[in-house]
């Protein structure tokens with residue numbers, strides 16, 4: 001049905017409908033489909049059903065142990081009521097540029113399992129977020145599972161968020177994962193930024209500036225500068241574009257430093 005919308009936790013869809021910004025003819029409740037809510041650890045990956053709530057992600061010992069960045073981001077979403085209803089699939093498909101989880105999905109190199117009328121398909125996070133509130137999901141498709149690769153040894157990660165008050169959307173959010181090689185140099189670095197572009201963005205130039213080099217205060221600060229140049233924030237009620245760009249520098253630096261401290 002063309003004029004239909006699926007609903008998960010309703011924490012983004014219902015406010016839009018209440019404001020009459022969106023009036024689908026039919027609302028289809030994914031909560032009626034069994035088996036979409038779970039967290040499992042398999043060989044090298046976390047598998048999370050799309051209907052798993054933010055609260056379930058935030059309070060899962062498996063997620064906390066294997067993926068601190070995701071655990072932290074989920075615990076920073078809204079308030080307890082929002083976390084009890086909102087789902088990982090809902091926030092990924094809603095693709096709000098100021099949401100927390102999409103930036104984490106980029107930094108974790110997550111994959112999304114998608115089901116539709118035709119054969120299912122898998123889309124990597126960096127190809128999923130297309131524009132403001134726009135993803136590569138087709139009209140007849142739903143997201144069923146989020147797959148998160150577990151970081152190799154000598155890795156650390158985090159999600160840090162600057163917000164106006166507890167539970168608000170991000171002014172700037174930074175997800176970081178770092179892996180060091182045996183000599184102590186950056187082997188892999190991934191940075192996902194929230195709130196500073198039309199979608200969550202990967203700061204790839206900043207990542208490349210670190211790879212192969214040994215961590216130092218100067219290098220990490222430089223990565224913050226490069227990430228800030230790659231961001232394209234707009235001025236709004238949460239702050240001016242200039243302020244957000246400055247905060248990208250600070251939060252990228254802090255997120256990399258925190259990730260390093262967790263190795």
Ligand SMILES: Cc1cc2nc3c(=O)[nH]c(=O)nc-3n(C[C@H](O)[C@H](O)[C@H](O)COP(=O)(O)OP(=O)(O)OC[C@H]3O[C@@H](n4cnc5c(N)ncnc54)[C@H](O)[C@@H]3O)c2cc1C
Pocket residue numbers: 005006007008009010011012013014015030050051076077078079082085086087088089090091093094096098099100101137141142143144167168169170
């Ligand atoms: C007061 C408040 C504070 C909030 N604070 C934050 C915050 O700090 N950080 C943050 O990131 N978010 C925040 N949110 C948003 C919250 O995270 C929502 O849970 C999330 O954006 C949407 O998840 P949902 O399950 O409620 O999705 P819904 O509202 O049910 O759906 C959102 C959209 O995604 C589509 N959709 C949902 N699930 C699927 C699926 N499996 N497949 C295909 N399409 C799907 C729906 O059709 C709809 O278009 C806040 C919301 C509120 C109300």
